Amino acid sequence: xxxNQLQQARELALPSREAMLHRAPSVQQFWNDNQQLLSNxxxxxxxxxxxxxxxxxxxxxxxxxxxxxxxAWQDPSKESAVQDLWQEVAPNVFECQFFxxxxxxxLRAYLENVWDAQIPLRPPxxxxxxxxxxxxxxxxxxxxAAPSFQAFYQELIDxxxxxxxxxxxxxxxxxxxxxxxxxxxxxxxxxTSIRPHTDASAVTLNINLNSPEESxxxxxxxxxxxxxxxxxxxxxxxxxxxxxxxxxxHAAQSITSxxxxxxxxxxxxxxxxxxxxxxxxxxxxxxxxxxVPSTKxxxxxxx
Numbered sequence: 001x002x003x004n005q006l007q008q009a010r011e012l013a014l015p016s017r018e019a020m021l022h023r024a025p026s027v028q029q030f031w032n033d034n035q036q037l038l039s040n041x042x043x044x045x046x047x048x049x050x051x052x053x054x055x056x057x058x059x060x061x062x063x064x065x066x067x068x069x070x071x072a073w074q075d076p077s078k079e080s081a082v083q084d085l086w087q088e089v090a091p092n093v094f095e096c097q098f099f100x101x102x103x104x105x106x107l108r109a110y111l112e113n114v115w116d117a118q119i120p121l122r123p124p125x126x127x128x129x130x131x132x133x134x135x136x137x138x139x140x141x142x143x144x145a146a147p148s149f150q151a152f153y154q155e156l157i158d159x160x161x162x163x164x165x166x167x168x169x170x171x172x173x174x175x176x177x178x179x180x181x182x183x184x185x186x187x188x189x190x191x192t193s194i195r196p197h198t199d200a201s202a203v204t205l206n207i208n209l210n211s212p213e214e215s216x217x218x219x220x221x222x223x224x225x226x227x228x229x230x231x232x233x234x235x236x237x238x239x240x241x242x243x244x245x246x247x248x249x250h251a252a253q254s255i256t257s258x259x260x261x262x263x264x265x266x267x268x269x270x271x272x273x274x275x276x277x278x279x280x281x282x283x284x285x286x287x288x289x290x291x292v293p294s295t296k297x298x299x300x301x302x303x
Contacts (some may be wrong), residue, residue, distance in 0.1 A: 006048070009034070009041035010118045023125060031141035035226070038119060045117050053113045054106045058159070062097045062239065069160055076286035079167055086168060090223040090232030092244060096167055099239035104211040106263070106278035111183075111209075113266075114144060124182040125303045131234060135261065139301045153181060158292045161243075161265055165203040166289040169245055170282050172202040175269040177295040180302055186219050186260035187259040194252040196224065199255040200302040201246030201266035202275050208236035209261040216258030224249040236260065247277060272300045 012034060031038075046053070058066055068081040086094040087238045099107065114121075115132060122132040122142025135143040136153055144150075157179045166173045180201070210216070221242070223232045225226060226249065244250070246266065268274055 002276055004044060005040040006044040006119070008121065012037075012120055014120055020123075020279070028141060034120070035141070038142065039145045041119050042117075043147055045119060046146050046148060049117075054110045054150055056107065056110060058155060060099055060103045060107055061160075062100050065096060065098060065160075069163075072105075072163065073159070073290055076290040079163075079286050079289070082164060083167055086164070086183075086243070089101065089234055089242070090198050090244075091225045091228075091230070092098065092169075092248060093223050093232065093234070093242055094244070095234070095240055097237075097239060098207050098241035099209070101212050103240040104209060104239050108211060110149075111261075114146070114149075124184065126129070132183070132185035132261070134183050134211065136183060136265075137179055139178075139180070139297070139299050140182075141301075146173070156263075157181075157265065160293075161203075161205045162267060163289045165205070165243060165267060166284065167286075169203055170284050171275050172245070172267070173282070173284055173288065175202040175273060175275045176267040177270055177293045178268055178272075178298060180266040180268070181263060183261065183263055185259060185261045186216075186255045188255055188257060190198055196222075196249055196251040198249055199266060200244035200268070200272065202241065202268045203266070204246050204264075205241055205243045205265040206243065207241040207263045207265070208239060209263065210236065210238045210259075212238045214238070216260050217256045218253055219255035219260045220253045222251045222253065224251075231253060246274070266302070268302075270295060270298055270300075272302060 015024070015030050019027050064084070065085055068085060072079040072082050086096045089095045114134070120142060121144060122140065124135065135141070137143060138145070138150065162176050165176060186288040218234050220235045223234065223244070224230075225232070
């Protein structure tokens with residue numbers, strides 16, 4: 001009797017933690033060799049668990065944001081209703097209620113089902129102890145290939161992130177044709193912080209997934225303004241998001257209790273091209289912002 005794809009995926013022998021930490025060639029070989037098997041396994045898992053796993057759709061998003069974005073797609077001249085929802089909390093860093101806090105339990109339940117599926121997932125490199133971190137974009141090795149999640153993820157990118165990024169940072173237009181994403185899960189016993197860094201993105205959207213019942217201490221984000229020598233500190237509220245240019249220096253402080261879960265989404269140009277560091281502010285008509293690029297997705301992944 002043949003073994004189904006889901007069972008085969010669950011029986012794979014994962015590379016050692018040591019090999020993953022050192023990014024040994026055998027690790028990449030493992031993900032490449034099993035790419036199709038893992039993709040088939042996620043589809044089979046979804047078909048088998050269809051009744052049990054929560055559905056993912058834009059109803060999970062904050063109603064005000066959802067309505068304003070829908071209106072802007074219908075009439076881009078009304079995009080100011082979207083812009084009004086994003087408050088500048090540090091120089092060139094904007095915050096908004098992104099997910100409906102009362103619906104986050106559904107998204108978290110879906111992600112818990114993902115972990116219980118026991119299908120190998122690759123954690124983000126650089127967040128080495130992150131046991132519940134995963135790659136989200138199809139260009140990444142060992143990504144979360146469940147079809148319903150990929151449809152949800154692509155809608156977040158195309159319908160929400162890209163036009164909002166173009167509205168707040170016009171110079172990234174054209175350097176936003178490609179996407180990248182991963183999840184992170186901070187808890188005191190694993191990776192507790194991320195040192196100051198910039199992102200390999202034109203723009204970054206960082207969305208908190210904590211439900212109102214999930215409290216944590218520490219783990220604030222610091223944003224640095226080298227020009228004026230200023231540091232701004234931000235603590236996520238349940239379901240809020242921050243968006244900023246990738247070249248804004250930032251860091252995550254140590255988490256001291258509880259857990260913090262986030263989606264981190266990036267946009268950049270074809271083959272990872274970024275806007276010039278001193279890119280001039282450019283003016284685009286609103287109708288140019290509320291469009292989906294026709295550019296074909298490439299296979300470039302920053303890590």
